[in-house]
Amino acid sequence: MVLFGAGQAGRAAARLIGSDWEICCFADNAAGRLPERVLGLEVLPPAEALEHAPDAVCLCAADAGRAGEMAAQLRGLGYTGQILDCASLRLFDARLAVMRLLAEQLKSLGIPGDAAELGVYRGCFAAQINAALPERTLHLFDTFRGFDARDIGPEAGLSRAAAGDFADTSVEAVRSILPHAERAVFHAGYFPETFEPCEGLRFALVSLDADLYAPTAAALPLFWERLSPGGAIIVHDVYGTQYPGAGRALDEFCRGRGVFAVPVGDLHGSAVLRKNR
Ligand SMILES: C[S@@+](CC[C@H](N)C(=O)[O-])C[C@H]1O[C@@H](n2cnc3c(N)ncnc32)[C@H](O)[C@@H]1O
Numbered sequence: 721m722v723l724f725g726a727g728q729a730g731r732a733a734a735r736l737i738g739s740d741w742e743i744c745c746f747a748d749n750a751a752g753r754l755p756e757r758v759l760g761l762e763v764l765p766p767a768e769a770l771e772h773a774p775d776a777v778c779l780c781a782a783d784a785g786r787a788g789e790m791a792a793q794l795r796g797l798g799y800t801g802q803i804l805d806c807a808s809l810r811l812f813d814a815r816l817a818v819m820r821l822l823a824e825q826l827k828s829l830g831i832p833g834d835a836a837e838l839g840v841y842r843g844c845f846a847a848q849i850n851a852a853l854p855e856r857t858l859h860l861f862d863t864f865r866g867f868d869a870r871d872i873g874p875e876a877g878l879s880r881a882a883a884g885d886f887a888d889t890s891v892e893a894v895r896s897i898l899p900h901a902e903r904a905v906f907h908a909g910y911f912p913e914t915f916e917p918c919e920g921l922r923f924a925l926v927s928l929d930a931d932l933y934a935p936t937a938a939a940l941p942l943f944w945e946r947l948s949p950g951g952a953i954i955v956h957d958v959y960g961t962q963y964p965g966a967g968r969a970l971d972e973f974c975r976g977r978g979v980f981a982v983p984v985g986d987l988h989g990s991a992v993l994r995k996n997r
Pocket residue numbers: 838839840841842843844845846861862863864865866867868871885886909910911912929930931932935
């Protein structure tokens with residue numbers, strides 16, 4: 721199999737592809753400007769990659785809208801084999817599966833504490849936490865006005881984040897998709913300023929999905945110190961290329977506390993921190 725796209729989606733696909741397939745190389749239109757090898761595999765221009773005569777090419781674009789164009793390019797190069805779409809990376813979501821398994825464990829082990837998410841946006845993942853832990857209070861932290869200008873300075877040299885990215889949402893919109901909205905407590909505003917009402921709480925399951933260095937670095941110690949033994953923090957976007965600040969914040973936290981993160985091979989790369997007794 722050839723993976724078409726050596727970026728974030730291609731790397732995630734390379735880790736997720738089952739052992740029935742042998743990956744011969746990456747194909748990428750930017751080959752030449754990219755490293756010669758990614759994850760130990762050659763990165764070749766598409767025409768050269770097809771010289772491997774692959775049984776299948778998997779389209780690995782982070783932007784799902786590009787799949788048609790990429791397939792047309794392959795057919796234009798005379799490729800007649802199977803074309804797989806890495807949209808299946810969205811169909812099967814490793815982070816969601818891990819969250820659901822953790823929620824089942826927390827319930828069966830009787831681990832006490834609330835659930836929380838920092839970085840809610842339109843509430844897709846929050847709704848899944850709410851469904852998995854319907855009996856727990858769910859604290860939802862977001863500006864609901866997108867990235868805050870105060871967090872953009874520390875992103876210099878890390879990401880292209882801009883103040884106001886992810887502003888197209890609202891508390892009402894999120895509330896309307898929660899299956900157990902009566903369990904949700906909204907903390908709208910700038911984190912960590914909005915954390916104060918939660919200082920005396922215990923948490924069992926926390927999702928950190930703020931993308932940026934500053935809020936992730938602020939959130940890790942606040943939630944970790946209030947995490948029940950057996951509880952877990954899932955940090956999103958820590959092994960991807962789009963928002964390296966979240967990964968940096970996690971590395972610094974882990975090094976400082978002597979804790980280890982368990983990687984999760986979802987599209988953006990997540991990590992789980994579990995607290996021991
Ligand atoms: C990638 S989105 C979250 C995606 C969401 N978890 C989902 O399931 O779709 C990142 C969110 O983090 C929020 N955010 C980033 N920094 C923040 C801060 N300092 N305080 C509050 N919210 C913040 C942004 O407003 C944005 O909505």
